[in-house]
Amino acid sequence: MRVLPFIYLAYMFVFLYFLIFFLLIYVRNRKDLFSFEELGKHYGVSFVVPAYNEGETIGEALKAIFDIDYDNIIEVIVVNDCSTDNTREVVEKFKKVYPKIKLINNEKNLGNAAGSQNVGLRNARGELIAVVDADSYPSGDCLKKMVGYFDDPRVGVVTAPVYVRNNDKFLERLQYIEYKTIGFSRRLLDYVDGVYVTPGPLAVYRKTALDEIGGFDEKNLTQDIEATWSLAYYKWKRRMCLATQVTSTAPTKFKEWFSQRRRWLLGGLQCIKKHWKTMLNPKTGMLGMFIVPFFILGTFLGSVGLGVFIYIFSTRIISNFLYTRYSITANTPLVTLNDFYLTPSFLNYLGVLLFLFGLVFTFIILKVLKEKLLTKQRMFDLFFYVFVYNSLYPLILISSIWKLARGKMEWK
Amino acid sequence: MFGSQKHVFWQTLLVTIFIFAMGIIAGVVFENWRASKIDYLYRQSEVVLLDLQAQGQLSSLPLFDCNTSIQETLSFANRIFEEAETLSRYEGAETFTEEIKLEHKKYDILRALLWANSVQIKKKCKADFHTVVYIYEYTKPSIDTKTKQGVFSRILSELKEEKGDEIVLIPMAGDNNLSSVILMMGIYNVSESELPVILIDEKTKITELKTVEEIVKLIK
Numbered sequence: 275m276r277v278l279p280f281i282y283l284a285y286m287f288v289f290l291y292f293l294i295f296f297l298l299i300y301v302r303n304r305k306d307l308f309s310f311e312e313l314g315k316h317y318g319v320s321f322v323v324p325a326y327n328e329g330e331t332i333g334e335a336l337k338a339i340f341d342i343d344y345d346n347i348i349e350v351i352v353v354n355d356c357s358t359d360n361t362r363e364v365v366e367k368f369k370k371v372y373p374k375i376k377l378i379n380n381e382k383n384l385g386n387a388a389g390s391q392n393v394g395l396r397n398a399r400g401e402l403i404a405v406v407d408a409d410s411y412p413s414g415d416c417l418k419k420m421v422g423y424f425d426d427p428r429v430g431v432v433t434a435p436v437y438v439r440n441n442d443k444f445l446e447r448l449q450y451i452e453y454k455t456i457g458f459s460r461r462l463l464d465y466v467d468g469v470y471v472t473p474g475p476l477a478v479y480r481k482t483a484l485d486e487i488g489g490f491d492e493k494n495l496t497q498d499i500e501a502t503w504s505l506a507y508y509k510w511k512r513r514m515c516l517a518t519q520v521t522s523t524a525p526t527k528f529k530e531w532f533s534q535r536r537r538w539l540l541g542g543l544q545c546i547k548k549h550w551k552t553m554l555n556p557k558t559g560m561l562g563m564f565i566v567p568f569f570i571l572g573t574f575l576g577s578v579g580l581g582v583f584i585y586i587f588s589t590r591i592i593s594n595f596l597y598t599r600y601s602i603t604a605n606t607p608l609v610t611l612n613d614f615y616l617t618p619s620f621l622n623y624l625g626v627l628l629f630l631f632g633l634v635f636t637f638i639i640l641k642v643l644k645e646k647l648l649t650k651q652r653m654f655d656l657f658f659y660v661f662v663y664n665s666l667y668p669l670i671l672i673s674s675i676w677k678l679a680r681g682k683m684e685w686k
Numbered sequence: 687m688f689g690s691q692k693h694v695f696w697q698t699l700l701v702t703i704f705i706f707a708m709g710i711i712a713g714v715v716f717e718n719w720r721a722s723k724i725d726y727l728y729r730q731s732e733v734v735l736l737d738l739q740a741q742g743q744l745s746s747l748p749l750f751d752c753n754t755s756i757q758e759t760l761s762f763a764n765r766i767f768e769e770a771e772t773l774s775r776y777e778g779a780e781t782f783t784e785e786i787k788l789e790h791k792k793y794d795i796l797r798a799l800l801w802a803n804s805v806q807i808k809k810k811c812k813a814d815f816h817t818v819v820y821i822y823e824y825t826k827p828s829i830d831t832k833t834k835q836g837v838f839s840r841i842l843s844e845l846k847e848e849k850g851d852e853i854v855l856i857p858m859a860g861d862n863n864l865s866s867v868i869l870m871m872g873i874y875n876v877s878e879s880e881l882p883v884i885l886i887d888e889k890t891k892i893t894e895l896k897t898v899e900e901i902v903k904l905i906k
Contacts, residue, residue, distance in 0.1 A: 287702065290705060294702050298698055466691050466692055467692070479813075508789065564695075593832070598837060600895055604837050617775040617776060618779060619776065620713035621781065624709055
């Protein structure tokens with residue numbers, strides 16, 4: 275009995291499951307996607323902006339924060355983690371114009387955003403803590419649309435979709451599509467209490483909730499994912515508001531992009547390690563029943579997929595090598611017309627069909643988010659995103675496993 | 687809000703199982719359709735072979751025509767060689783069923799009969815065509831064997847193109863556990879462990895790769 279077709283079928287099943295899962299939620303809630311809780315109580319909000327060598331972007335980020343239409347921003351705490359560029363000077367210059375800025379300069383470099391966020395958290399006076407990355411720019415209506423959720427006393431955090439600010443280069447445009455799909459699917463997960471990350475570019479936390487989980491985990495490479503899981507563990511609700519947004523500067527070079535993705539993956543593995551005991555424990559709610567299994571399944575499928583990929587790849591290399599050697603011995607052509615005559619199996623047809631479904635779903639997302647789709651460039655980007663970009667995951671996984679094996683888990 | 691929507695996990699599972707099952711059923715139907723195409727070709731070939739065998743039985747009668755018999759043997763060999771290519775392509779694309787594998791076995795029997803018939807015709811009619819029987823490993827070839835067999839197939843295709851009706855080319859699996867094939871292999875001293883083997887005119891055995899020119903020389 276051949277094993278590979280069954281592995282392919284298992285992957286197809288999982289892919290189909292999640293595709294239908296998101297489609298069903300979308301169909302049921304399509305008229306409600308952009309709704310939000312009306313602003314009731316005007317909670318006091320402290321912004322916390324961790325910064326390390328963000329001189330180029332922090333000025334604009336602070337400007338965006340002060341452009342937010344909300345009347346109870348108590349303070350904007352910038353935690354400078356011993357930047358070696360002009361971050362400190364830029365913030366001090368802004369402080370003269372915006373007296374609500376509070377600049378904290380760490381005595382020594384903490385080496386991770388979580389450490390600086392915790393410093394900010396300890397110094398914050400607001401009932402709500404809005405964490406914003408120093409290269410991210412919240413939209414003016416964000417607090418008016420996000421704060422209303424906190425009228426429910428069990429809401430611990432509210433997040434917004436992160437969109438790519440820079441989308442001129444090819445890699446940026448691909449991330450632009452990716453961020454749109456991530457934001458949209460996170461909103462769909464909100465309907466089943468399945469939000470598993472409240473990303474660093476903008477998340478508004480209830481201070482008491484953050485205090486209960488002990489702040490951000492400084493050992494974790496993705497402290498935003500970990501904080502969300504901990505909040506879920508303590509039964510805090512995590513909400514997602516699609517009616518507003520935050521834009522962020524996405525990596526512009528492949529190397530930066532790659533190391534960012536590797537950090538995300540390693541951080542995810544750290545989260546699994548920390549919370550795996552909640553797995554399938556109904557008492558831990560959605561954390562144990564959905565979030566942790568979802569991540570473990572993803573990692574498992576990724577690893578098995580990687581194994582299969584390596585097996586197929588190495589077999590093909592050996593086979594091609596032998597074929598070339600034997601063909602030279604026998605003096606026969608390496609390639610003939612017959613080689614181009616393909617007879618696809620039904621599995622191939624199913625695979626193509628699923629890819630097309632995936633493409634249609636991405637298409638729907640961009641359409642709902644009012645993106646212009648019918649341009650040559652966008653169509654090309656979309657195809658490339660679905661067929662190639664998403665297939666780069668095994669490369670990141672290999673690199674992450676290698677890094678993990680060497681014990682190199684630094685925050686970069 | 688959350689409580690009422692959490693049923694979506696189970697609902698999704700049911701819908702997925704349903705769609706997936708439909709997909710598998712469609713796959714089985716699709717493969718059966720391909721198998722039935724092969725089966726149709728097989729049944730036609732079977733009739734031709736029976737006809738050839740019947741002619742062989744009647745060879746002692748005065749009206750028996752050797753030329754016709756040789757021509758029909760050659761054209762039948764060409765036919766099942768072409769069908770073998772279709773069979774091999776469909777077989778490589780089979781996932782859900784084992785139907786085409788069964789067809790392969792049936793074809794192997796047909797090929798063994800063709801081989802026996804060709805030997806008989808050569809003897810009775812003193813025919814000048816050559817039989818080139820290619821016996822390969824089918825059930826679990828290693829990467830090395832599989833690659834080698836790929837090159838052998840290519841060499842034989844070239845040979846057939848060059849020699850045309852001068853040769854009867856019969857490719858068949860040697861490890862399909864079929865008594866007729868095992869018997870033929872036994873008669874001509876071919877063992878399973880030395881596959882793949884090319885047997886020319888039931889005498890010359892080739893187990894190592896050779897160029898088409900070298901094989902042509904061996905045929906002469």
